[in-house]
Amino acid sequence: MKRQIITTADGSKTIRIEEWNEHYHSVHGAIQEANHVYIKHGLFFYFETIVKNIVKPIPILEIGFGTGLNAFMTFLESQKQSLKINYVGVEAFPLSTNELEPLNYIEELAAERYAETFNDFHKCPWGMPYEISPKFQLTKLKKDFKDIDEQSKFDLIYFDAFGARVQPELWTEAIFHLMYEALKPKGVLVTYSSKGSVRRAMQAVGFNVEKLPGPLGKREMLRARKGA
Numbered sequence: 001m002k003r004q005i006i007t008t009a010d011g012s013k014t015i016r017i018e019e020w021n022e023h024y025h026s027v028h029g030a031i032q033e034a035n036h037v038y039i040k041h042g043l044f045f046y047f048e049t050i051v052k053n054i055v056k057p058i059p060i061l062e063i064g065f066g067t068g069l070n071a072f073m074t075f076l077e078s079q080k081q082s083l084k085i086n087y088v089g090v091e092a093f094p095l096s097t098n099e100l101e102p103l104n105y106i107e108e109l110a111a112e113r114y115a116e117t118f119n120d121f122h123k124c125p126w127g128m129p130y131e132i133s134p135k136f137q138l139t140k141l142k143k144d145f146k147d148i149d150e151q152s153k154f155d156l157i158y159f160d161a162f163g164a165r166v167q168p169e170l171w172t173e174a175i176f177h178l179m180y181e182a183l184k185p186k187g188v189l190v191t192y193s194s195k196g197s198v199r200r201a202m203q204a205v206g207f208n209v210e211k212l213p214g215p216l217g218k219r220e221m222l223r224a225r226k227g228a
C-alpha cells in the first residue's frame, strides 16, 4: 500500500495510507496524541498511581511500533525521570529508511542530542534486546499481533493499531484476550480508541475499562486495567 508523509496540526509529521485514508497518528497532532494517550494516561499513570516510584525496569508492550514515535517519547521520559524501561515493539510491516528520513520528531521534540539515538531505534536488530541506554532496553519483534503469546509479562500496553474502521480484526475479544494474558496482574492498557464495541470487547475478556478525555480533536480515549 502507498504510504505518504503528511504534517499534522501540531507541526509533527506522520504517515498516511492512501488506500485506507488512515494515518499512523492523529492528524490533530502526532506528538500531542502520543503525549496525551501513551505518556500521560499510560506511562505516568502507571508510574505515579499503580507502582509509585518503582526502581525495577517497567516492561512495556507496544502494538504497532511504526515510526517509533511512542517508543522514542517513552525513552525521552526515561532519561528525564528516574525510570527504567524494557520496551517491546511489535510490528509486522517495518518502515523503510526512505520513509523514516522525512519525519521531524527530533526537531519537534527539541531532542537534537538524541538524534543518533532515534536512528538506533530503527537500525538496531529485530528479535533481540538492544540497549539503547542504561535506562532503556528495546526489543523489536517482527510479527503479527495475532501471534503474541507472552503470559503475565508486561506492566503496560500501548495499543496503537490502525483503527477498527480499516482493521476490525485487531479490535476483537480474541486480540484483547491476548493482551489480557500478556499483562501482569494490575497491568494497564491504553489506546486512543473510544468506540463502544472496543470497550465491550475489552470488558468481555475481563478488563476494567474507563473512558478518559481524549487528545485534542478527540472527545474520549480508553484505559483498561487488569484487576481493580
Ligand SMILES: C[S@@+](CC[C@H](N)C(=O)[O-])C[C@H]1O[C@@H](n2cnc3c(N)ncnc32)[C@H](O)[C@@H]1O
Pocket (backbone or CB within 6 Å): 023, 024, 025, 063, 064, 065, 066, 067, 068, 069, 070, 071, 090, 091, 092, 093, 094, 143, 144, 145, 146, 160, 161, 162, 167
Ligand atoms: C497506527 S500505526 C502505529 C504507530 C506507531 N505506534 C508510531 O508511534 O509510529 C499501526 C501499526 O501497526 C502495524 N500493523 C498493522 N497490522 C498489523 C498486524 N496484523 N500485525 C503487526 N503489525 C501490524 C502497521 O504496520 C503500523 O505500523
